[in-house]
Amino acid sequence: MVTQNGTTDITKIPSPRKRKPRVSQSSTAVQLNTGLSIWRGQMNEEYLSELKPWSRAVKVYQEMQDDVVIGSLFEAIKTPLLASPFEVIAASDDEADIMAKAFVEENLFKMPDLEWTSHVEEMLEFMDMGFAISEKVVEKGTDGMMYLTALIPIGQESLETWGDIDEFGRVKSFNQRDKNGKILSAPMDKLLHFTFRGRKRNPQGRGILRSLYRPWFFKKNLETIEAIGAERDVGNAPVVTLKEGVKYTQTDLDNLASALEGFRMDEAVYVILPGGATLEAYGGGNKVYNVREMIRDWQHLIRQRFFADFISLGSEAVGTQALADEMTTFFGLALRSIQEKMLSVWNRQLIPWIFEVNNLHPAEYPRLEWLRPHDMNLQSLAQAYN
Numbered sequence: 001m002v003t004q005n006g007t008t009d010i011t012k013i014p015s016p017r018k019r020k021p022r023v024s025q026s027s028t029a030v031q032l033n034t035g036l037s038i039w040r041g042q043m044n045e046e047y048l049s050e051l052k053p054w055s056r057a058v059k060v061y062q063e064m065q066d067d068v069v070i071g072s073l074f075e076a077i078k079t080p081l082l083a084s085p086f087e088v089i090a091a092s093d094d095e096a097d098i099m100a101k102a103f104v105e106e107n108l109f110k111m112p113d114l115e116w117t118s119h120v121e122e123m124l125e126f127m128d129m130g131f132a133i134s135e136k137v138v139e140k141g142t143d144g145m146m147y148l149t150a151l152i153p154i155g156q157e158s159l160e161t162w163g164d165i166d167e168f169g170r171v172k173s174f175n176q177r178d179k180n181g182k183i184l185s186a187p188m189d190k191l192l193h194f195t196f197r198g199r200k201r202n203p204q205g206r207g208i209l210r211s212l213y214r215p216w217f218f219k220k221n222l223e224t225i226e227a228i229g230a231e232r233d234v235g236n237a238p239v240v241t242l243k244e245g246v247k248y249t250q251t252d253l254d255n256l257a258s259a260l261e262g263f264r265m266d267e268a269v270y271v272i273l274p275g276g277a278t279l280e281a282y283g284g285g286n287k288v289y290n291v292r293e294m295i296r297d298w299q300h301l302i303r304q305r306f307f308a309d310f311i312s313l314g315s316e317a318v319g320t321q322a323l324a325d326e327m328t329t330f331f332g333l334a335l336r337s338i339q340e341k342m343l344s345v346w347n348r349q350l351i352p353w354i355f356e357v358n359n360l361h362p363a364e365y366p367r368l369e370w371l372r373p374h375d376m377n378l379q380s381l382a383q384a385y386n
């Protein structure tokens with residue numbers, strides 16, 4: 001049963017003759033499914049009506065990407081990743097494996113129609129939206145071999161439906177609607193498919209922007225309230241008291257309502273009141289809440305989503321060196337998790353595919369590696385962002 005090199009030869013294990021097999025034939029087949037809620041190719045996992053269907057959600061996410069705080073968060077994540085170099089690791093020191101490594105390097109880093117770093121930057125958006133798609137394109141070289149010529153990024157907003165799901169919970173195709181309204185389709189083995197937190201093998205994943213929707217929504221509305229309050233500068237809403245016993249015409253009331261709607265502190269601030277009416281600020285001109293402080297609280301929550309609260313260290317008198325060290329550790333681990341996720345896609349969906357289209361079948365494929373981001377001075381980085 002045990003070979004000379006210490007491994008077990010499973011073919012030599014005797015079969016029990018007197019005992020009935022514990023594993024029935026039916027138990028080896030897939031009998032359940034992932035429970036993913038999908039209807040006619042469209043995901044139905046979202047519970048917020050504001051983010052349904054996907055065509056509406058993606059527009060909200062695009063608006064969120066333009067938010068200054070969220071933009072700084074993603075820059076803090078993506079900048080050190082994009083600055084970290086890649087290398088291809090050969091399976092062994094054998095000449096054939098060294099040649100296979102060179103072949104992969106030729107394909108990845110010398111594509112005529114795309115820079116590798118541009119591809120990485122496009123695919124990093126799977127963190128934002130939850131997924132990213134890229135189409136693999138090859139062409140024949142002068143030596144007769146098929147070489148990778150481009151990895152075309154596919155916009156998430158073009159998603160129309162997903163294809164059928166196989167017994168293992170994997171979608172079979174991606175269907176998009178182009179700018180002319182035509183439906184295009186491609187099988188998943190023709191694509192690179194990155195997903196972020198894809199629970200139940202959800203091909204759309206669950207991006208960071210989805211988890212930031214609530215704090216972003218409140219921060220956005222508080223910023224609007226703050227801007228309106230600064231423009232009006234009367235504490236809260238202006239209130240007019242009409243004198244009892246005085247008859248006001250409808251024209252008087254309409255003019256008064258129009259004047260109050262446009263009331264603000266500028267070079268032409270005034271309100272003409274009908275006789276007997278008085279104007280004052282609700283609450284006596286004092287702010288009931290510190291809106292700016294509330295906005296800062298939501299900003300902190302947004303940064304904490306990816307352990308990136310160090311961005312505020314350069315502008316606010318908070319935080320200690322010990323806290324900065326802790327944030328460095330967690331932030332570094334979070335960055336590495338992103339690298340591992342993307343490397344898994346490239347090493348499973350891209351490198352073997354390059355050999356297969358050339359009908360090459362090495363015993364072991366070369367491996368793409370992504371060096372860890374260098375240690376960062378968080379204090380300097382935070383000051384730079386601020």
